[in-house]
Structure formats: structure tokens, C-alpha cells
Amino acid sequence: MDLYEKAGQLKDASDVFADMLKSGVMPDTFTFNTMIFICGSHGYLSEAEALLNKMEERRISPDTRTYNIFLSLYADVGNIDAVLLCYRKIKDVGLFPDEVTRRATLLG
Numbered sequence: 492m493d494l495y496e497k498a499g500q501l502k503d504a505s506d507v508f509a510d511m512l513k514s515g516v517m518p519d520t521f522t523f524n525t526m527i528f529i530c531g532s533h534g535y536l537s538e539a540e541a542l543l544n545k546m547e548e549r550r551i552s553p554d555t556r557t558y559n560i561f562l563s564l565y566a567d568v569g570n571i572d573a574v575l576l577c578y579r580k581i582k583d584v585g586l587f588p589d590e591v592t593r594r595a596t597l598l599g
Contacts, residue, residue: 501533520546520554527557531564539564555586562595 508526511518518526523546530539543561546553558581565573578596581588588596 501529504529517549518551520551520557523551524554524557524560528560531560536564536568553584555581555589555592558586559589559591559595562592566595 504526508518508522511522523542527539527542530536530542539561543553543557546557558577561577562574565571565577574596578588578592581592
């Protein structure tokens with residue numbers, strides 16, 4: 492999926508992800524993070540948020556990188572409230588902010 496994203500082939504990456512789900516392959520946090528990043532970097536923020544919801548529904552725990560992706564996406568669109576909520580969520584779920592977290596929060 493990452494290779495498709497680098498080649499600008501969002502649809503192909505999405506198709507691979509959908510095929511995984513249909514065939515019963517359980518995506519892990521890394522796979523979800525990749526798809527969230529792909530959607531967000533192509534301007535599909537609501538789709539990225541839907542993937543986070545799907546991740547949580549499947550009881551797959553987001554990690555600091557997951558939230559860092561969203562912090563950057565929200566900062567890029569100037570959604571300060573979402574940046575602050577996302578930062579709080581990192582702490583609320585027991586994760587620890589890292590340097591990327593702090594940088595994205597400051598840019599927001």
C-alpha cells in the first residue's frame with residue numbers, strides 16, 4: 492500500500508486495503524496508519540477519520556504515530572480545536588507525546 496501511495500495511486504492502495512478486509516485479514520496498527528496517512532495526504536480527512544473509527548471498532552489500538560498523523564493533518568488545515576483534542580486524547584489513552592507530537596502541536 493505504501494508503494495501505491497508513493498506512486499500516487501490512492502485507488503490501488505484503497506483496493507488492497509478493502510481486499511484485506513473482505514478476505515478476513517485483520518489489518519494491524521501499522522496498516523491502518525498507512526491508510527490513514529494515504530487518505531489524509533490526499534485531502535481525504537473524513538475518510539482518514541472513518542478509518543480511525545473502524546480501527547477502534549475492531550479493537551485495534553491507535554498508537555502515537557496514529558495520533559501524530561492526525562495532529563499533522565489537523566494542523567495543515569488550521570483546525571486548532573482538533574489539534575488540541577487529539578493531543579489530549581494521546582494522554583487520555585495512556586500514550587506519551589514524542590518529538591513529532593510536540594512539533595505538530597506547536598505548528599497547529
